[in-house]
Amino acid sequence: xxxxxxxxxxxxxxxxxxSRVLNKNTTVSPKTKLxxxxxxxxxxxxxxxxxxxxxxxxxxxxxxxxxxxxNPFYTEIINGIEDTAxxxxxNILLCDTDSNPQRENIYFNLIKNKLADGIISMDPAVNxxxxxxxAATHSIIQCSEYDENGCIPYVTIDNELAAYRAVKHLxxxxxxxxxxxxxxxxxLYARQRRQGYEKxxxxxxxxxxxxxxxxxxxxxxEDGQQAMRKLLQLNEKPTAVFAVSDTLAIGALREIxxxxxxxxxxxxxxxxxxxxxxxxxxxxxxxxxxxxxxxxCVAANMLIDKIKGKDVSxxxxxxxxxxxxxxxx
Amino acid sequence: xxxxxxxxxxxxxxxxxxSRVLNKNTTVSPKTKLxxxxxxxxxxxxxxxxxxxxxxxxxxxxxxxxxxxxNPFYTEIINGIEDTAxxxxxNILLCDTDSNPQRENIYFNLIKNKLADGIISMDPAVNxxxxxxxAATHSIIQCSEYDENGCIPYVTIDNELAAYRAVKHLxxxxxxxxxxxxxxxxxLYARQRRQGYEKxxxxxxxxxxxxxxxxxxxxxxEDGQQAMRKLLQLNEKPTAVFAVSDTLAIGALREIxxxxxxxxxxxxxxxxxxxxxxxxxxxxxxxxxxxxxxxxCVAANMLIDKIKGKDVSxxxxxxxxxxxxxxxx
DNA sequence: GATGTAAATGTAATCGATTACATTATCTTT
DNA sequence: AAAGATAATGTAATCGATTACATTTACATC
Numbered sequence: 001x002x003x004x005x006x007x008x009x010x011x012x013x014x015x016x017x018x019s020r021v022l023n024k025n026t027t028v029s030p031k032t033k034l035x036x037x038x039x040x041x042x043x044x045x046x047x048x049x050x051x052x053x054x055x056x057x058x059x060x061x062x063x064x065x066x067x068x069x070x071n072p073f074y075t076e077i078i079n080g081i082e083d084t085a086x087x088x089x090x091n092i093l094l095c096d097t098d099s100n101p102q103r104e105n106i107y108f109n110l111i112k113n114k115l116a117d118g119i120i121s122m123d124p125a126v127n128x129x130x131x132x133x134x135a136a137t138h139s140i141i142q143c144s145e146y147d148e149n150g151c152i153p154y155v156t157i158d159n160e161l162a163a164y165r166a167v168k169h170l171x172x173x174x175x176x177x178x179x180x181x182x183x184x185x186x187x188l189y190a191r192q193r194r195q196g197y198e199k200x201x202x203x204x205x206x207x208x209x210x211x212x213x214x215x216x217x218x219x220x221x222e223d224g225q226q227a228m229r230k231l232l233q234l235n236e237k238p239t240a241v242f243a244v245s246d247t248l249a250i251g252a253l254r255e256i257x258x259x260x261x262x263x264x265x266x267x268x269x270x271x272x273x274x275x276x277x278x279x280x281x282x283x284x285x286x287x288x289x290x291x292x293x294x295x296x297c298v299a300a301n302m303l304i305d306k307i308k309g310k311d312v313s314x315x316x317x318x319x320x321x322x323x324x325x326x327x328x329x
Numbered sequence: 330x331x332x333x334x335x336x337x338x339x340x341x342x343x344x345x346x347x348s349r350v351l352n353k354n355t356t357v358s359p360k361t362k363l364x365x366x367x368x369x370x371x372x373x374x375x376x377x378x379x380x381x382x383x384x385x386x387x388x389x390x391x392x393x394x395x396x397x398x399x400n401p402f403y404t405e406i407i408n409g410i411e412d413t414a415x416x417x418x419x420n421i422l423l424c425d426t427d428s429n430p431q432r433e434n435i436y437f438n439l440i441k442n443k444l445a446d447g448i449i450s451m452d453p454a455v456n457x458x459x460x461x462x463x464a465a466t467h468s469i470i471q472c473s474e475y476d477e478n479g480c481i482p483y484v485t486i487d488n489e490l491a492a493y494r495a496v497k498h499l500x501x502x503x504x505x506x507x508x509x510x511x512x513x514x515x516x517l518y519a520r521q522r523r524q525g526y527e528k529x530x531x532x533x534x535x536x537x538x539x540x541x542x543x544x545x546x547x548x549x550x551e552d553g554q555q556a557m558r559k560l561l562q563l564n565e566k567p568t569a570v571f572a573v574s575d576t577l578a579i580g581a582l583r584e585i586x587x588x589x590x591x592x593x594x595x596x597x598x599x600x601x602x603x604x605x606x607x608x609x610x611x612x613x614x615x616x617x618x619x620x621x622x623x624x625x626c627v628a629a630n631m632l633i634d635k636i637k638g639k640d641v642s643x644x645x646x647x648x649x650x651x652x653x654x655x656x657x658x
Numbered sequence: 659g660a661t662g663t664a665a666a667t668g669t670a671a672t673c674g675a676t677t678a679c680a681t682t683a684t685c686t687t688t
Numbered sequence: 689a690a691a692g693a694t695a696a697t698g699t700a701a702t703c704g705a706t707t708a709c710a711t712t713t714a715c716a717t718c
Contacts, residue, residue, distance in 0.1 A: 013667075013668085014667065014668045014669075015668090015669095016667070016668060016669080016670095017666085017667060017668075020666095020667090027665065027666060027667085028666070028667085029665085029666060029667090032666080032667080051673090053673095054672095054673050054674065054675090055672070055673050056673085057673070057674095114674095
């Protein structure tokens with residue numbers, strides 16, 4: 001692969017002139033410009049980003065941290081981030097942390113090493129302290145999950161309100177025994193959604209039973225199945241379930257089917273996220289729709305602004321309750 | 330962020346010595362080594378990959394091209410690639426081409442520009458000619474989808490045999506009217522799976538009807554729904570369907586349910602890929618299981634070998650028919 | 659034709675690392 | 689204590705671009 005020197009030599013000009021042509025600098029005569037362009041074409045030259053980035057100390061790469069690529073919730077967000085990034089001449093590095101601190105470190109180093117210009121973190125299990133430290137010197141945005149006490153700008157939805165609405169919908173459909181399948185409350189969204197759940201129950205003077213609140217360590221389908229299995233073993237079974245993630249809800253639905261029960265008649269189910277699967281289940285799943293694509297766009301724009309040195313402030317986007325078969329008796 | 334010069338100054342040594350400490354070169358006395366390490370710690374120094382990569386002309390970044398991050402089929406493969414890459418000290422750049430030639434170009438430039446050391450392409454819609462040209466000068470591996478006539482090493486399964494087995498299973502379950510929901514036959518895997526389908530039908534002297542072969546442009550759930558809708562409008566309806574992707578099959582199942590029909594009694598369904606969701610549907614989906622994680626590992630190892638200059642040859646992995654409720658009358 | 663000004667082009671420093679080669683320090687050995 | 693061998697460290701070129709500053713060229717004006 002040719003370098004800028006060879007192009008300059010072939011065109012009979014200096015490297016500076018070649019660079020000017022490359023960067024669309026106007027102070028190049030049309031004649032020399034043509035010579036240079038011919039040389040570039042003949043040599044099949046492509047400028048090395050390594051050299052360019054070293055000099056400009058930018059990489060035009062954005063890091064996107066996700067806990068697991070297997071959760072469809074993130075895919076739509078990523079589409080939004082990617083579209084926005086590309087149209088601003090950035091590319092994204094998708095980093096599956098697996099909620100593994102060691103991997104996390106690898107990716108943090110990438111930004112310290114100037115191989116990335118900024119980070120969008122969607123990992124709820126990220127080391128918040130480290131992230132905050134890093135944010136002092138680098139551009140970082142949080143998406144969906146964030147640190148209440150930190151100073152990193154974020155984009156998210158009102159989780160408590162969304163959960164409240166989901167549970168209220170169940171109550172208004174006539175349910176009085178409503179279970180919660182939550183994820184670990186070390187995550188902010190889990191605490192917020194539980195608050196929304198409790199708020200709705202209290203408002204309608206319904207009892208809050210610890211037995212009906214299951215904590216799941218992971219968000220896989222199987223985890224939802226397991227949680228539902230526990231609920232079905234109780235003496236006093238709930239008639240409705242609110243799961244804090246569609247993947248959990250879908251697993252729960254599966255377990256209901258497997259026990260020859262029917263949703264929503266035996267047990268109604270509400271999920272959270274509106275992943276594309278949620279409309280393919282049998283019955284289809286009632287869920288809270290997050291504006292995932294938009295969330296990705298907003299996060300990317302915030303990050304790019306931050307990199308440019310602008311001030312950015314956090315954003316809370318709207319959500320929507322999507323009512324489908326799993327709660328429609 | 331401190332650079333190597335400042336570390337050298339602080340430690341009272343030359344940059345060469347710092348570099349030696351960094352690269353675990355043995356010819357450094359324990360005493361100086363300590364001095365340097367202290368300086369590094371005090372200055373919070375992290376070596377710039379940009380400088381290092383420019384000098385070494387390597388980036389230790391692998392490009393992974395996928396047509397769409399929304400298809401769960403790819404997620405398990407990516408997990409395999411990522412694990413293998415990380416344990417070999419590489420990181421991966423996940424690139425969602427959206428089967429968009431312009432995006433594709435962006436990512437091809439990344440490797441030309443030395444920002445990536447190699448490519449694993451899983452995009453069936455990739456420009457094969459360009460990919461082959463690029464392969465002449467760069468390290469490239471294809472995964473799952475490949476070019477029969479090209480010279481790029483690949484890892485895949487025997488698509489024809491897998492499809493043959495899937496259809497044979499339907500025939501042996503008593504079905505005589507078997508439809509195919511295929512994707513565009515510009516893709517090799519589509520042609521191969523169709524061949525397997527036809528081979529099975531011929532072997533059992535069953536007729537091949539063009540009406541029963543639907544081509545879907547995309548692999549989304551909705552596309553499967555649409556395809557099934559067409560099949561259900563036929564005068565002579567099939568009693569079983571083989572879809573070349575689980576996403577299509579799940580959409581088809583959904584459409585069957587929506588028409589108050591039951592799988593497998595009214596119509597049996599077989600998918601392809603064994604994505605995790607295929608075990609969550611109602612009924613659960615019979616499908617061909619590809620060793621996705623392993624495929625990713627093999628592809629990554631092949632690529633790393635190729636980068637090292639070793640000779641690598643293509644690999645065909647085993648598949649498995651997973652029988653579930655959607656074909657079990 | 660001399661002069662001034664603007665446009666075009668070139669020279670060389672720079673980004674932050676690695677490393678071949680040169681030099682200096684240390685240790686043996688007699 | 690001198691010589692030679694070896695270990696430790698330093699000097700400076702290098703990777704491939706960008707760009708401030710310097711220089712050259714072209715052209716207008718009197």
